[in-house]
Amino acid sequence: MLKIIDISKTFNPGTINAKTAISHLSLDVAKGDFITIIGANGAGKSTLFNAIAGSFYTDEGRILLEGKDVTLVSEHKRAKYIGRLFQDPMKGSAPGMSIEENMSLAAGKGGWLSHVSKADKAEFRERLALLEMGLENRMQQPVGLLSGGQRQALTLMMATYNPPKLLLLDEHTAALDPGTAEKVINLTKQIVEENHLTCLMITHNMQSALELGNRTIMMNSGNIILDVKGEERDRLQVSDLLEKFKTAAGKELDNDRMLLV
Secondary structure, eight states: OEEEEEEEEEESTTSTTOEEEEEEEEEEEOTTOEEEEEOOTTSSHHHHHHHHHTSSOOSEEEEEETTEEOTTOOHHHHTTTEEEEOSSTTSSSOTTSBHHHHHHHHTTSOSTTOOOOHHHHHHHHHHHHTTOSSGGGOTTSBGGGSOHHHHHHHHHHHHTSSOOSEEEEESTTTTSOHHHHHHHHHHHHHHHHHHTOOEEEEOSOHHHHHHSSSEEEEEETTEEEEEEEHHHHHHOOHHHHHHHHHHHHSSOOOOHHHHTO
C-alpha cells in the first residue's frame, strides 16, 4: 500500500548546521496496517511523516502509494488522499469558522459562503454525536472556543470524514490531559477499525505502542532499528522494548518523557 524505498533527508547540507534526519530508510506498509512508531526526540519520526506527506522532497529514494510514485508530488496534492493530525490541537481546523463550516470543508462542500443543506447538517450532527462531546448541539460555535481535546477530536473526525488512503497521527494526544487523551485514542481505534484505514501513529507512550494496532516500529538516528508484529509483538513488555533499543542502538534510551509514561 505504502512503499518507502531508501529515502534520505539532510537539512542545511554543506554547512556546520547540517543534520541528517533520515538515512537510507525503507519501509513497506500493507493495506490495513495500523503501525505505532516510537523513538527518542530527534529519531526522525516526524521527519518521516513530513516526507510521506510531501512537506519537503527527500534527497534520494522513492515513495510509492498504492503503486503510484508520489516522490515529487506536492503536499497539497498528496493531502487529497493522506489525512494527518498533529500534536498541536490548534492545527487541522479553522478557528474563526464554526464547527458546521469546518465540517462542510471536510466534507468537500466548501467553507464560508457555501450552502449547507438540511441533509448535510443532519449528517454533521450524526457524526459529531459519535464524539460524545456535545458538539452536535454547538454547530454554530467557532472552533477556536473549543477545548484542546474537543478540537483534536473534531480534527480527527474531519481528517477521516472522507476516509483517506493513509492516516498519519503525529503524537495527536500528547498535548491532552490523560482522560481526554484516552477518549481520543478510543475514538481513533473506532474510526480506524470501522473504516479499515491504513494508519501510522507516532506515540511517546511505549505501552500504547504495544497495545494499539498490529505492528510497532522503533526509530533511532533517522532509521528503523526494530519492526515487530504478530506473536513476537504480543509477547513484548515495555522492558523488552528498552532492552531491544539498547541492543540495536548501542545505548540506553534516554528520554524521560517516554520512560515515565
